[in-house]
Amino acid sequence: MAELYIFASMKEMDIHIRVGVKQEPELTDAERLLVSEARRATYRSYSPYSHFSVGAAVELEDGTVVTGSNQENAAYPSGLCAERTAVFYANSRYPELAIRSICIVARGVDGDFCTRPITPCGACRQVLLEAELRAGHPIKIMLCSTQSIYFVSSVKDLLPLSFDDSFLALDV
Ligand code: THU
Numbered sequence: 001m002a003e004l005y006i007f008a009s010m011k012e013m014d015i016h017i018r019v020g021v022k023q024e025p026e027l028t029d030a031e032r033l034l035v036s037e038a039r040r041a042t043y044r045s046y047s048p049y050s051h052f053s054v055g056a057a058v059e060l061e062d063g064t065v066v067t068g069s070n071q072e073n074a075a076y077p078s079g080l081c082a083e084r085t086a087v088f089y090a091n092s093r094y095p096e097l098a099i100r101s102i103c104i105v106a107r108g109v110d111g112d113f114c115t116r117p118i119t120p121c122g123a124c125r126q127v128l129l130e131a132e133l134r135a136g137h138p139i140k141i142m143l144c145s146t147q148s149i150y151f152v153s154s155v156k157d158l159l160p161l162s163f164d165d166s167f168l169a170l171d172v
Contacts, residue, residue, distance in 0.1 A: 015160045020151035027149065030059070034103040035144055037065050041082065042107045045069035051109040054082035054118065058090045060097040061135075066090045082106075083124040087131050098135035102128065103142040117143035117150045120158065128155040129162055 027035065034057045041055030047070055054070040068086025072079035080088075083104060090099060106118040120128065120141075132139045138154035152158055 017152065017157040017160070020153070022149050022151065024149070030063075031103075031142065031149075034059055034065065034101065034142060035105065035149065037067050038103040038105040038144065039113065041067035041069045041086075042105055042113075045082065045107075046071045048072060049074075049076065049079075053107040053111075055105045056082040056086035057103045058086045058099055059101045059103075060090060060094055061100050062097055064094065064097065066093065081121055081124050083120050084127050087124075087127055091131070091134075098137070099131050099139050100135075101140035101142065103144060105144040113144075113146050115146050117145040117148070119143055122159075125155065125159045126162070129159050129164060132156070133164055 022031075024032075024035070037057035038055040041057060042053040043055075044067075045053035045055065047053050049072050050070075052070070055067060056069070057065055057067045059065050066086060066089055068082050068084070068089055070079065070082045071085060083102065086102065087099065090097070104118050104120060106114045108114055128139060128141070132155040138156070141152040141155065141158065143150040143152070156162065
């Protein structure tokens, strides 16, 4: 109720994002390859603490696919998510190649692939945003579950009102 009161006294703006949904048989060959590489990457996850195995497959502009998985640590914050592992690996191995798309998959504590599309954490979204700005074009994001695959056509959609390097140039 308090929120309603505050918003009633000012203009509002809505921010919408569009999410595409496909079933596995509808995927293109390139998309299917990315899903299968991301699934394979979950088996290379090092997640003895959460037992949540995440895999990410990144497609570069020349079609090269690189993968990453979450890498945990006894000092929990020292670990890294699958998405950032994959993006940082792609950028350090192929700095000249822009990222075209990323696919994310996870297996839960029971070892089975998740029935709900897995979505990147906030820090990974920020890193993906930097990759998108560096690429100079939108990065396609595929979020997988056993039921369906969500498609988001730009990282900007996943991170509205985001912070980027344009703020650093502001003369304020
Ligand atoms: N994790 C990822 O690798 N990606 C995500 O999108 C969400 C979470 C990892 C971090 C940690 O190793 C485990 O999943 C549980 O949070």
